[in-house]
Amino acid sequence: MDKKESEFLKKIKTKFKIDGKVQRDRRIWISITDDKLIEICKWMKENGFVHLSAISVTDWLKDGNYELTYHLWSYDDKILVTIKTRINRNKPNIESVTPIWEKNAQIHERELHELFGVNFNGNEDLVPLFLENWKGPAPFRKDFDWRDFVRDEFYDKKNEREQVYYD
């Protein structure tokens, strides 16, 4: 395993007292609680992680959690750090990172607000991005069955050719 990764991990571990591991070359994963997010992200940006590669949400239905992952790349150190944090999936509220990564973060958060229903406090522009006139629940949630939704919404039971979907 490379030296720079373990050194960086040690640095951030002692600074914030958090869990983390080196997965392989150039990959570090750290887990934090959601109240520390802004503080750590600010520190990361100051330490060279200027490129926010992506933000993602994983819906852990069994645990009742949303897991948010922030993938950050440093052009100087050539390391990708992923920050993971969990929030309640029934009340998905989290601080926005738009003050830190600006427009880049804003657009990622806008997408996740639409697809998962996560509320990013402080992000002012969360209007729907992809879906037009969408009235259903957030479509990427694990408990949303798109097959049922499409059948109820768009198919006609009386139509001879569409009856197969109801058998």
Next chain:
Amino acid sequence: MIKEMEPAPKGSEYDFYFGPAHPGSGNFGVKLKLEGEVVVSARADPGYLHRGFEKLMEYRTPLQNAVLSDRLCILEPLNWNLIHAEAVDELMGIDIPERAKYIRVIMAELSRIQSHIIWYGVFSKGVGFDTGFKLAFGYRDYIMDLFELITGGRVYPAGYICPGGVRRDFPKDTKKKILKVLDKMNKIIKLEELENPAMNARAKGVGILKLKDAIRLGATGPVIRGSGMNTDVRKEEPYEIYDRLDFEVPIRKEGDAYARYWIGIEEMKQSINIVKQALEELPDGEVIDSSLKKPKLTTKIPEGEVYVRNEISRGEAGIYMVSNGEVSPYRTKVRGPDFLHMIPVLEYLLKGVQIADVPAVYWSLNICPADMDR
């Protein structure tokens, strides 16, 4: 006597919808607010091509997802194949055969060349140089023929680069044919490099993106390299066999549409160079891992999570894949370069340009609505 035109009176703003079915836009729309001929503000309106791939992948096996990953971008399906395959490989802990690595790189680079040719074509059309468009699509067909020979599909390879390696070996005489096609590619590069009044007049000094803004808006790939940043995932984080290959990363400092267009040409030269090197060193042997040679529908992906990054012709592409030990991935997040190029970067660059320059700025970003909408 012709009087000089007066500026548009205050409050005479009007809306103008560029796309999504406009021949000059691709399946994507931008809502422009104009005052006279000047764009006051622009707002991207994605979603015309949204198909929900990330959700669809949760319902399918890696074998099916390999085919699905073609559709992530119409203009370079093989590169998206590669990223998906790498994500599954890493989760499964497979070290693929040497020959497969070389074939993957050859295919990815050929795909990059044809994608850059399309870029040149549509950009030419954007600046009003129609001949370039026709030349480009004519020359691209040589590579399409190669893809048909090797993968069976001209545009969509149907998951040719699959988890474990590639689906089948090169047919007979492929090496000779690839080298012949590369000669043809040198010809189109020569044509692209010709001093062209249309390109000079319409692209130089248009749509300037400063490095500071490029970083702030999340630009990657040719767009950020056109603004002076020396970055390339193939160099910074070599995947497959890129660490053994000798190639350069072209950089320009101007940050305008012409700089990005120039980067496209230089990258094609580098790609040709890479394909030649890989062909020379191409080893013999198997092309797919023995455990996946006869794939089973019940093969499970081990528990874990990975984030894979690749350099595709448009910029940085990534897949974040989470598996909980089932047949299908639990969650797949696709990070397309155009998600950022087409929304924040485009909105920023369009502010204040003339309406006639909108297509030039738009196409200089090498956009592909498919990987933004997913």
